[in-house]
Amino acid sequence: MSTPRPVPPPGERPGERHGDPDRAGRVREAGQAVGRGVRATGRGLRGAARAGGRAGRYTVRQARRATRAEGAGDSGLSRLIEMHIFNTAGDAAVAISLAGTLFFQVPTGEARGQVALFLGLTMLPFAIVAPLIGPFLDRFSHGRRWAIGSTMAIRAFLCWVLATAVTTGSTWLFPAALGVLVSSKAYGVARAAAVPRLVPDSFTLVKANGRISLSGVIGVAVSAPIAVGASFFGSEWSLRYAFVLFVVATILAIMLPAKVDVSQGEDQMVLHGPSDARNPRRNRLRIPASVAFALRANCGPRWLSGFLTMFMAFLLRENPIDGYRTEVLLAIVIGAAGVGNTLGIALASLLRQVNPTKTVVVAAGAGAAVTLVSALFYGVVPLALLGLTAGLSQSLAKLSLDSTIQRDVHERVRTSAFARSDTLLQLAWVVGGFVGIAMPLHPRLGLGIACAVLTGWFVMVLASRPARREEDAPSTAVR
Known part of the structure; x- marks a missing residue:
């Protein structure tokens, strides 16, 4: 007579207690497999973290090696590049x-009026900066590091x-944004x-500026995804991220080599004015015709x-x-x-032997031609x-x-020449932006007027x- 199998208590399935040893073994094996999987995953994560750390350190070392190559580390140019x-x-x-706050959260008509006011106010400071920033830096050149650092600190605040x-x-949105833009342009002049x-x-000097520009492209490429990720939690978080970056940049600006502040042997640049036969020094310091043309x-x-x-936009x-x-269309245009811009920097080494006068003519004509095609x-x-053409030609x-x-400006006034030229080019950008805001939102009409x-x-x-x-002869400003 067979012995009846024990009935499990209510709520307990068969095989979970003493019966069905095969099922219990399978449960133990599954638990062990899960444990092994968890341990393997942990080891994989630790390995990935170590590999990521090594890759990050290698990338930083290679980047620092690149910025210090060919004497840039000894001269202090690498510090400026890092900043x-x-x-x-x-x-x-x-x-x-x-971009998310100004353009995509405000009705189109209202945003256009506000941004037009924004650019209009931006033109006034540059109208003052253009004739003053170069002479100011020449007169108080002992404070160039602090001038650069101030533009960083102001933007951080x-x-x-x-x-x-x-x-x-808050109503401080547009005034603060205006201050950030002005400080950014002032940094370009001071740098x-x-x-x-x-x-x-x-x-x-072309190679030095090209290397600095390329470092800027790298900075944007690395920072933009981080800023986009931060903006998903709110626009304020990408701004706080920018705050941290500008604080670091302020420290790096103050740590620039002391020779940045050396002003020995420099004079002020004269942008225009008739030749003065009684004062040869004034003629020597006038901007050459080739520079004015470029x-x-x-x-x-x-x-x-x-x-x-x-x-x-x-x-x-x-x-x-x-x-x-x-968003996709804007990404295509801005990305192109x-x-x-990056392609132009990369091509700079191939164009060293090309006449710069011809290059600026081709660049100016290419923009008009492609605008007509568009x-x-x-x-x-x-x-x-x-x-693509706009970035390349610029x-x-x-x-x-x-x-x-x-090539054509005397070393003692080259600093002032760069300050003046950068300011004037920023003014041209602001004027173009103002025209773009005022233009009717009809693609062929707007682009046609721009082409004209x-x-x-x-x-x-x-x-x-x-x-x-006059173009080929040595300039009166050449040492």
């Missing part, structure tokens, strides 16, 4: 935060103010004034950059191309401009080509201007080209 990386990283974070204004809707003092003997040619690509930045929001989201065949591909034109200043403006300016630049004998 510029944090500067552009902070500017990228501010731009990403304000204003980013913290902006973070609060964005969340509370340009400091670069000639840090150029290694094996460098040309500066005029640069204004066209810089104007186009400002125009496209503002015009496309509103146009693609109000009239997006069918099948594409506004960034690629063009107006006639409006679409995603022409817009991407327009962004980059090459600026590097050609740097080369011309290095650029073509007219291009013709004027060609008409003002210096005679070949």
Whole structure:
């Protein structure tokens, strides 16, 4: 007679107590497998963390080695490059935060009026900075490090103010944003004034500025994804991230080599005025015709950059191309401009033996030509080509201007020349942005008018080209 199997208590399944040993073994094996999986996952995570740490340290070492190559470490240029990386990283974070706050959270009509006022107010400080910043730095050149550091510290403070204004809707939003923009442009002028003092003997000034510009591209590329990720938690977090970057940049600015403040052997630049036979020194310090021509040619690509930045931001929001989201279209245009800018920097080494005067002419004409193509065949591909050309022409034109200043401007006034030229180019950008805001949001009409403006300016630049004998002969400003 068989023995009846025990009945498990209520709520207990068969095999969970003493019966069904096979099932109990399977449960133990499953638990052990889970334990092994957890341990393997932990080891994998630790290995990945160690590999990531090694890769990060290797990347930092390689980056520092690159910035210090060819004597840049000994001259102090590497410190300026490292500082510029944090500067552009902070500017990228501010731009990403304000793009969501300024353009995509305000009705189109209201945003256009506010941004127009924003740019209008921006023009006034630059109208004062243009004639003053160069002479000021020449007169008080012992404070260049503190001037650069001040532009960083001001932006750090204003980013913290902006973070609060964005969340509370404070009226300080636009004044603080204006202050960030002005401080950013003032930094560009102050940095340009400091670069000639840090150029290694094996460098040309064009190469030094190209390396600094390339470091800025790297700073934007690294910082932009972080800022975008922070902005998902709110625009104020990307601004707080920018605050940290500008604080670090302020410290790096103060740590620049002391020779940045050395002013021995420098004089003030005279931008215009008739020749004075009784005062040869004044003639020697006048800006050469070749530099004035290169500066005029640069204004066209810089104007186009400002125009496209503002015009496309509103146009693609109000009239997006069918099948594409506004954010995607803006990313295409802005990304193409960034690629063009980087490509121009990379090509600078190949164009060293090319006449800078011809290069600025080609760059100015290319912008007008591609704007016409975009107006006639409006679409995603022409817009991407327009962004690429705008970035490429602006980059090459600026590097050609740097080369011309290095070749034709006396060393004792080169600092002031860079400060003045950068300020004037920033003014051209602001004017282009203002025109882009005021333009009707019709793609072919707006781009057609932009093409007409650029073509007219291009013709004027060609008409003002210096005679070949004046272009090729040594300038009166050459030492």
